[in-house]
Amino acid sequence: MDKLIINGVTSLSGEVKIAGAKNAALPILAATLLADGKMTVGNVPHLHDITTTMELLGNMGVQLVVDERLNIETDTSTIKNFSAPYELVKTMRASILVLGPLLARFGHAEVSLPGGCAIGSRPVNLHIDGLRAMGADIDVEGGYIRASAERLKGARLVMDLVTVTGTENLMMAAALADGESVIENAAREPEVVDLANCINEMGGKISGAGTDTITIEGVERLYGTHYNVLPDRIETGTYLVAAAMTGGSIKVRDTKPDLVDSVLQKLRDAGAEIECGEDWITLDMKGKRPKAVNVHTAPYPAFPTDMQAQFTALNAVAEGVGTITETVFENRFMHVQEMQRMGADIKLEGNTAICSGVGRLQGAPVMATDLRASASLVLAGLVADGETVVQRIYHIDRGYENIEEKLSGLGAEIRRVPE
Amino acid sequence: MTDAAITRDGAVFRVSGDLLFTTVRDLLHEGESLFSTGSELVFDLSDVRHSDSAGLALLLEWLDRAEAAGVMLRFRNIPDSLVRIARLSNVEGLLA
Numbered sequence: 463m464d465k466l467i468i469n470g471v472t473s474l475s476g477e478v479k480i481a482g483a484k485n486a487a488l489p490i491l492a493a494t495l496l497a498d499g500k501m502t503v504g505n506v507p508h509l510h511d512i513t514t515t516m517e518l519l520g521n522m523g524v525q526l527v528v529d530e531r532l533n534i535e536t537d538t539s540t541i542k543n544f545s546a547p548y549e550l551v552k553t554m555r556a557s558i559l560v561l562g563p564l565l566a567r568f569g570h571a572e573v574s575l576p577g578g579c580a581i582g583s584r585p586v587n588l589h590i591d592g593l594r595a596m597g598a599d600i601d602v603e604g605g606y607i608r609a610s611a612e613r614l615k616g617a618r619l620v621m622d623l624v625t626v627t628g629t630e631n632l633m634m635a636a637a638l639a640d641g642e643s644v645i646e647n648a649a650r651e652p653e654v655v656d657l658a659n660c661i662n663e664m665g666g667k668i669s670g671a672g673t674d675t676i677t678i679e680g681v682e683r684l685y686g687t688h689y690n691v692l693p694d695r696i697e698t699g700t701y702l703v704a705a706a707m708t709g710g711s712i713k714v715r716d717t718k719p720d721l722v723d724s725v726l727q728k729l730r731d732a733g734a735e736i737e738c739g740e741d742w743i744t745l746d747m748k749g750k751r752p753k754a755v756n757v758h759t760a761p762y763p764a765f766p767t768d769m770q771a772q773f774t775a776l777n778a779v780a781e782g783v784g785t786i787t788e789t790v791f792e793n794r795f796m797h798v799q800e801m802q803r804m805g806a807d808i809k810l811e812g813n814t815a816i817c818s819g820v821g822r823l824q825g826a827p828v829m830a831t832d833l834r835a836s837a838s839l840v841l842a843g844l845v846a847d848g849e850t851v852v853q854r855i856y857h858i859d860r861g862y863e864n865i866e867e868k869l870s871g872l873g874a875e876i877r878r879v880p881e
Numbered sequence: 882m883t884d885a886a887i888t889r890d891g892a893v894f895r896v897s898g899d900l901l902f903t904t905v906r907d908l909l910h911e912g913e914s915l916f917s918t919g920s921e922l923v924f925d926l927s928d929v930r931h932s933d934s935a936g937l938a939l940l941l942e943w944l945d946r947a948e949a950a951g952v953m954l955r956f957r958n959i960p961d962s963l964v965r966i967a968r969l970s971n972v973e974g975l976l977a
Contacts, residue, residue: 506969508965508968508969510971512969513969513970513971516970526934527902527933527934527935528933528934528937528966528969528970529933529934530931530932530933530960530962530963530965530966531962532965532966532969
């Protein structure tokens with residue numbers, strides 16, 4: 463297991479290229495199962511879950527070729543089984559995304575329940591209930607979801623909980639169903655829209671993605687195409703916050719500014735001068751310390767919960783007092799304790815973190831507890847005197863492509879060492 | 882046009898051309914036939930123009946077959962593009 467060692471003080475400057483969004487790439491790779499003929503997916507991030515997805519598809523017999531630009535070509539004409547085994551699903555819960563496409567295209571699917579997920583738990587049930595409503599025959603036994611169907615039939619699918627993977631799974635299944643399906647209370651995230659755009663380029667007929675009602679007119683066949691995954695909005699926001707915290711000036715390239723409107727507004731509130739082009743954003747703090755901001759997380763298009771920890775780090779060193787209110791997940795302040803060990807003045811009151819900025823933090827050994835918490839500790843290390851050692855960084859590696867290389871390219875002193 | 886070849890250059894064998902899905906099958910056997918020429922072999926890849934994951938599969942297969950034949954096989958000047966594919970595939974360490 464590796465750890466990251468960061469020496470603070472540096473003001474970040476330069477350019478950083480944003481990778482494709484993992485949360486869009488995973489469903490789009492699953493959607494390649496729907497395609498008649500070869501399909502290529504570009505702008506795929508170099509992350510472990512992508513490798514796992516390739517292994518999952520390869521294990522089914524899908525022929526995969528990665529070209530030198532890291533486009534992934536899939537050819538499903540060689541598929542020989544329709545199974546996602548426990549060994550792979552346990553390492554990546556998103557494996558359940560193959561359930562809908564396998565069932566819709568091939569009439570069979572056998573997908574292990576995600577590790578740590580009790581049978582009958584609500585999120586998995588939403589996938590299963592939706593597919594049953596479309597006419598699938600589904601048994602859950604021995605830790606596996608076993609599904610079969612003749613051609614699925616369009617249905618009205620009301621999600622009693624907003625779920626991104628549930629929406630995506632049902633949207634993929636409905637794309638090849640007979641007739642019209644309507645998903646109500648659908649997730650509105652940009653990654654859902656990206657999947658819908660991809661399916662439409664494959665010949666699908668999906669409208670309303672990005673709203674809470676998605677309408678899918680099923681088609682008989684979908685075709686292979688080339689599709690580039692949209693940029694990662696959380697990676698974009700993370701590097702912008704890193705620059706803002708250090709009083710720096712950076713340009714993020716190959717991104718999409720409208721994906722991060724709510725984050726850019728908070729960064730402007732923090733004193734950053736921001737300019738945007740079609741696929742780039744510049745942020746300049748002119749060497750100033752950021753001002754504390756108040757953040758309230760909520761589902762897209764409001765402020766994302768996945769940026770909350772990074773703004774906690776920003777507030778920890780900002781001028782004034784800022785509050786971070788988390789409304790999406792419970793217990794998502796695990797990073798606060800670690801930041802307190804670095805000298806941050808943060809009080810937790812229920813689901814709100816009240817931060818009084820202290821100017822500088824002190825380097826310390828800290829432990830990452832989840833992906834975004836880990837990233838926030840790396841950011842905290844950038845503005846800490848002395849050495850910060852972030853342990854358990856496998857969390858970071860699940861969501862950030864080459865984070866130490868990208869931060870080094872911006873002038874940070876950061877290195878990866880084996881633990 | 883895509884082609885690929887192995888040519889001898891002193892103690893080193895130079896692999897050139899495109900290591901693609903369409904070219905690696907022939908190259909696999911051509912390379913393997915060299916494993917009987919010595920106990921240590923060096924393949925220099927600086928003349929490789931393009932490669933995809935089939936190129937990576939070729940290198941790994943050569944390593945596997947070389948080991949079975951008792952030959953120490955090393956690669957030099959692996960193209961960055963191939964290293965990136967190896968990294969994406971979590972097998973970068975096997976090429977070191």
